[in-house]
Amino acid sequence: MELSTIIGVVVAFVLVFLSIGTNIKAFLDIPSVLIVVGGTVGATMIRFPFKVILQLPSVIKKTVFNTMQSPQDMIKIILSLSVEAKKNGILGLEKIPIENQFLKKGVQLAIDGVEPDLIESVLNIDIGSTNQRHDGATMLLTSAGESAPAFGMIGTLIGLVLMLGNMDDPKSIGPAMAVALLTTLYGSLLANALFLPLADKLKYFHEQEMIIKRLIVNGILSIANGDHPAVVQEKLSSFLSPGVRGQIEAGARK
Numbered sequence: 001m002e003l004s005t006i007i008g009v010v011v012a013f014v015l016v017f018l019s020i021g022t023n024i025k026a027f028l029d030i031p032s033v034l035i036v037v038g039g040t041v042g043a044t045m046i047r048f049p050f051k052v053i054l055q056l057p058s059v060i061k062k063t064v065f066n067t068m069q070s071p072q073d074m075i076k077i078i079l080s081l082s083v084e085a086k087k088n089g090i091l092g093l094e095k096i097p098i099e100n101q102f103l104k105k106g107v108q109l110a111i112d113g114v115e116p117d118l119i120e121s122v123l124n125i126d127i128g129s130t131n132q133r134h135d136g137a138t139m140l141l142t143s144a145g146e147s148a149p150a151f152g153m154i155g156t157l158i159g160l161v162l163m164l165g166n167m168d169d170p171k172s173i174g175p176a177m178a179v180a181l182l183t184t185l186y187g188s189l190l191a192n193a194l195f196l197p198l199a200d201k202l203k204y205f206h207e208q209e210m211i212i213k214r215l216i217v218n219g220i221l222s223i224a225n226g227d228h229p230a231v232v233q234e235k236l237s238s239f240l241s242p243g244v245r246g247q248i249e250a251g252a253r254k
Contacts, residue, residue: 002066005201012193032155032182036190039151044144052136059137063201069100074212075236078219081107082229090223102126102213106220116224123217127210134206138199145195152187156180215239 020027045053062068069077077100084092090110098104105126109119159180163173215236222232 002062002064005063005198008197009194012197013189016189016193026178027182027185029178029182032179032186035155035158035179035183036148036151036186039154040144040147040187040190043147043151044140047143048136048140052140055133056137056140059134059202060141060198062205063198066205068205068209069212071208071212071215071239074100074103074215075219075233075240077103078216078223078236079229079233082219082223082227082232085223085226086229093223100216103216103220106216107223110220110224114224116221119224120217120221123213123220127213127217130209130213131206134202134209138202138206141195141199141202145191145199148191148195149184149187152184155183155187159183211239 017024017027077098081093081096084096093107093111098107102123106119106123109122114122157180159176159178163176163180166173166176218235219232222235227235
């Protein structure tokens with residue numbers, strides 16, 4: 001579980017409200033909430049089709065329940081598959097349980113005797129589909145992060161118009177000023193403490209997933225070509241930093 005997402009959101013919002021002190025009611029205004037949240041949701045729905053919006057919960061879930069393996073762990077798994085294939089042939093991989101679905105798909109293609117070039121094409125199609133899905137979710141969150149402050153500013157203008165239109169009624173100035181100022185606050189808070197950070201987290205996880213998938217593609221192709229495990233290790237180690245690469249090599253020697 002990736003707790004940093006939950007902790008970050010809680011810290012950002014809680015500390016802001018704690019800094020307000022005991023006068024929290026002064027910072028709660030329903031019309032301001034409706035302007036910012038309603039405007040942001042509406043603008044996002046205009047920009048993106050429903051199929052992209054419906055995918056968002058499952059993609060955001062990754063920022064909280066991230067179960068992705070590290071590149072070094074994946075290299076160890078692929079090396080073990082390579083050793084097994086060298087000892088007992090490619091068909092020997094059928095008896096090995098594989099949890100990662102992308103790796104399992106590639107191994108099965110190799111077991112079925114599919115040519116390496118075709119294996120690469122099939123796996124690259126899968127990578128392209130993942131790219132498209134993740135890009136849509138990231139763009140959606142980025143768009144929401146851009147819309148929230150804009151509707152905060154719209155709320156500010158609405159509040160100012162209401163205030164200036166009722167200068168002869170002192171009682172209406174306070175609520176109008178609340179709308180004018182709080183919409184800007186809400187818009188900035190939602191954008192910078194929720195939408196934009198989530199978009200950046202998704203980008204980070206996407207980049208990590210792409211590294212692992214490219215690593216898997218190279219590993220499967222090496223196994224399908226019958227490369228020696230030492231050659232497979234050398235190819236895959238290029239995906240790692242020098243320090244981590246040394247750890248993998250030491251483990252392989254053992």
